[in-house]
Amino acid sequence: MASFLKSNILNLFAPSSSPNQLPMYPGVTKYNLNGRKSQTLVCDMHTLIRSQSFFPFFMLVAYEGGSIFRAFLLLLSYPILLVLSNELKLKVMIFITFCGLRLNDMQKVERAVLPKFYLENLNPHVYEVFASVGSRLVLTSVPRVMVDSFLKEYLNVDTVKGTELQILGQFFTGFVSSLGLLENRTTLKELCGENLPDIGIGSFNLEDDLDLISLCKEAYVVGKEDLEKTMPSSKYPKPLIFHDGRLAFLPTPLATLNMFLWLPFGLLLAIFRLSIGALMPFLPCKVVIMLYTLSGMEMDLNVSNLSSISRSSGKGKGVLYVCNHRNNADPAFLILALNNKNRPLTSVVYGVSKIFRLITPLRLVNLSRNDRTKDAEKIRKILSQGDLVMFPEGTTCREPYILRFSSLFAELTDDIVPVAMNLEVGMFYGATASGFFKVLDGLFLAMNPRIYYSVHVLEKLPFQSTVGGGKSIHEVANDIQKKLAHELGFECTTLRRKDKYMILAGSDGVVPSHSGNRS
Incomplete structure (x- = not known):
């Protein structure tokens, strides 16, 4: 019974296969x-990725x-999908999802969202072949809207053909178009006529793949190894x-369950952890760290030389902590790393939610983002009163990159202390x-379930490396x-906050202050 279920799970949403079919082509x-x-x-989309299921x-x-x-409904349908034919499985999946x-x-x-998970599942062997040719064609029975952007923007695919979906106004109906599910062999003949592709790649145990690549001058197969x-x-x-996106993991059936x-x-x-954050101003830092640790949070808090962090330039009373940005909670963990509540810390933001303001343990001051002179005046005033934390990236970055400052x-100010922040999560x-x-x-x-936060407070910037020192x-x-970047093992990039929002949201990321911040 167990082996039967495993076999069905591995082949879910894959084209029909023939168990007696032997590989006819080289690996x-x-x-x-x-040359x-x-x-x-030409290849099918499922050949490009390592995942056995869509x-x-x-x-x-x-x-x-x-x-x-909707995700819960899709998960509930999974046991039923296991006993359906491949074509019916895909149509049911499309209906529930779309x-x-x-x-x-x-x-x-x-x-x-999807490009991240496609890249993480990209088959390196197939991609080497894919990148070696001058022209690429990808066919797939899954909806074209799920793969088109990734294939064209990341893999430079010339032509993408997939199942088309019915659309009513600005909504999907959940049904495939009148053309039905895309059939690879027929579509390839219609597209290319007599000028068929030179190379075809498929999975050795999938009959539909073998049927497709048999039309090519050269054919290669992908095995389990x-x-x-x-x-x-x-x-x-x-x-x-x-x-x-919210999900930090590939949502396989078991992982989603x-x-x-x-x-x-x-x-x-979460209620327990947020309560700790709200009580942070009233609790010793060591108690807060202990409570967070008991909640399953791992912290690496490191200060290179706390005694060196003091005013020296005479331009203000406060020290400016300059950090890369991973999450809105970064300033709170900087407070824990410094372990010094006698020096209040202020953070400048571009508008945050009321709930965040209620639970944050530090003072927040809004910047306009559009008026540099006005923002500079606010920052100088804060520094004249105490310490300040800033995030010159202007937004968070999840991957091991640091955006342009x-x-x-x-x-x-010349009293600048760099702070290296890192955050790792497993689910959200x-x-x-x-x-x-x-x-x-x-x-x-x-x-x-698990959160890893690291805060490394580096040595204060030497005077000769500041504007006052001639830089x-x-x-x-x-x-x-x-x-x-060197401290974290990250890479520097010239991309800015505006680039992030143009890529992800198709906007410049500027929103009304009552809508919450863009992070």
Whole structure:
């Protein structure tokens, strides 16, 4: 019984296969990469990725584009899907995932969520072959809207053909178009006629794949052993710097079930953790750290030389802590690292939710973002009264990159202390660019079973490395960006906050102050 279930799970949403079919073509590792730039390649989308099932990618659309209730319904349908034919499985999946889904919501998921998970599941052997040719064609029976953006923007695919969905106004109906599910062999003949692709790649045990690649001049197959190797992020065809969505894991059936079972416990845990944050001003830092540790949070708080952090320039009473930005909770953990409540800490923000203001343990001051002179005056006033923490990136970044720093801070003081921040979660991301209910960002972060936070407070910037010491404001900003990247093992990028929101949300990220911040 167990082996039967395992077999069905592995083949869910894969084309029909023949158990007696023997490989007729050489393995993909036998392919000669040289001299292929004038040739054309064709493959199915499922051949490009290592995942044996498209269920997790439908779940991502259901959860991130729809709602948690749609995702739960999709999970409930899973046992039924196991006993359906492949064609009926896919149609049921499409209906549950897309019925009533807004086109705009699907576009956001396609652009900002799915590429991360496709890249993490990209088959490195197949991609080597894919990148060696001059022209690429991808066919798939899954909806084209789920793969089109990724294939064209990250893999430079020339032509993408997939199942088309019915649309009514600005919504999907949940049904496929009158053309039905895409049939690879027929579509390839219609597209290419007599000029068929030079190279075809397929899975050795999938009959539909073997039927497709038999039309090509050369054909190669992907075996089970080729699914084991993962592609390191350093070899991605395009760097993954920005992505969005709540889920930090690939939602396979088992992983999704674990998430739903965890939710009641996660909610209680989040209430406990948020209560600790709200009480932080009244509790000793050591007690707060102990309580967070008991809640399953791992912290690495390191201050290089606390005694060196003192005013020296005479331009103000306070010290400016310049940090890279991982989450809205960064300032609270900086307070724990400094372990000094005798020096109040203020953070400048661009508008945050009322709930965040209630639970944060430090003073928040809004900046306009549009008026540099006015913002500079506010910052100088804060520094004349005490210490200040700033995030020159202007937004959070999830991946191991540090965005380009705004240089405003460098012209305001020479008492600058760089702070390297890092955050790792396993289930939910605590910040989104275009997600619903951004007011719940803190709740989602606190619901993670495991949270790792590191805060490394570095040595204060030497006077000769500041504006007062002869450096330009841009040199100071770039120098600190590089210091933090080196400390964290991250990479520097010239991309800014505006680039993030144009990529993820199709806007500049500026929202009314009552709507909550963009992080």
